[in-house]
Amino acid sequence: DAKTTQPTSMDCAEGRAANLPCNHSTISGNEYVYWYRQIHSQGPQYIIHGLKNNETNEMASLIITEDRKSSTLILPHATLRDTAVYYCIVRSNAGNQFYFGTGTSLTVIP
Amino acid sequence: EAQVTQNPRYLITVTGKKLTVTCSQNMNHEYMSWYRQDPGLGLRQIYYSMNVEVTDKGDVPEGYKVSRKEKRNFPLILESPSPNQTSLYFCASSSSRGYSNQPQHFGDGTRLSIL
Numbered sequence: 607d608a609k610t611t612q613p614t615s616m617d618c619a620e621g622r623a624a625n626l627p628c629n630h631s632t633i634s635g636n637e638y639v640y641w642y643r644q645i646h647s648q649g650p651q652y653i654i655h656g657l658k659n660n661e662t663n664e665m666a667s668l669i670i671t672e673d674r675k676s677s678t679l680i681l682p683h684a685t686l687r688d689t690a691v692y693y694c695i696v697r698s699n700a701g702n703q704f705y706f707g708t709g710t711s712l713t714v715i716p
Numbered sequence: 717e718a719q720v721t722q723n724p725r726y727l728i729t730v731t732g733k734k735l736t737v738t739c740s741q742n743m744n745h746e747y748m749s750w751y752r753q754d755p756g757l758g759l760r761q762i763y764y765s766m767n768v769e770v771t772d773k774g775d776v777p778e779g780y781k782v783s784r785k786e787k788r789n790f791p792l793i794l795e796s797p798s799p800n801q802t803s804l805y806f807c808a809s810s811s812s813r814g815y816s817n818q819p820q821h822f823g824d825g826t827r828l829s830i831l
Contacts, residue, residue, distance in 0.1 A: 649808075649823050649824050650759070707758060
């Protein structure tokens with residue numbers, strides 16, 4: 607069963623903030639939300655993860671709603687190199703399996 | 717350099733001819749995993765390993781075998797490959813057990829074509 611739901615595709619103007627949403631309505635209390643991205647057919651690259659609080663690193667910010675049923679990945683100033691498929695992932699209850707969603711294909715437009 | 721190394725990167729073979737895709741990591745990670753990626757289906761987990769001699773099935777284990785005799789290596793074995801196993805395969809590893817919040821590091825992928 608799908609653990610996360612993401613829009614299939616999004617566009618963003620270069621230099622603007624890209625906001626990528628993810629629904630994870632069945633998330634349990636001890637499950638983390640992870641974001642990865644994949645450029646072409648390269649191996650997925652880790653971006654950021656969080657449990658309850660909002661998180662920020664050099665790549666992005668992660669905003670998690672208070673009920674934890676959804677989150678948003680924010681790329682503050684999108685560049686052409688940010689064009690990729692972005693995956694929102696929730697770790698399973700057992701903590702051993704990872705369920706990838708179908709991902710959002712982000713296209714940054716010049 | 718910390719990395720996950722998969723070999724081969726590309727392979728074209730025929731139905732029924734046993735093959736092994738190797739995966740090695742140099743980060744002393746306990747957790748390792750294999751995924752396959754198909755158009756429209758995203759990444760699906762095949763097998764994972766919590767540590768040496770401990771392996772478990774993921775979502776799509778049929779037709780695959782794995783072994784974890786050493787911490788650094790986690791080979792994926794296709795005993796009798798079939799065309800429906802044509803796919804892009806990724807190996808990944810992460811530190812500690814799956815209960816930790818450590819992210820996975822992915823290899824560069826292996827593209828298999830089974831004719």
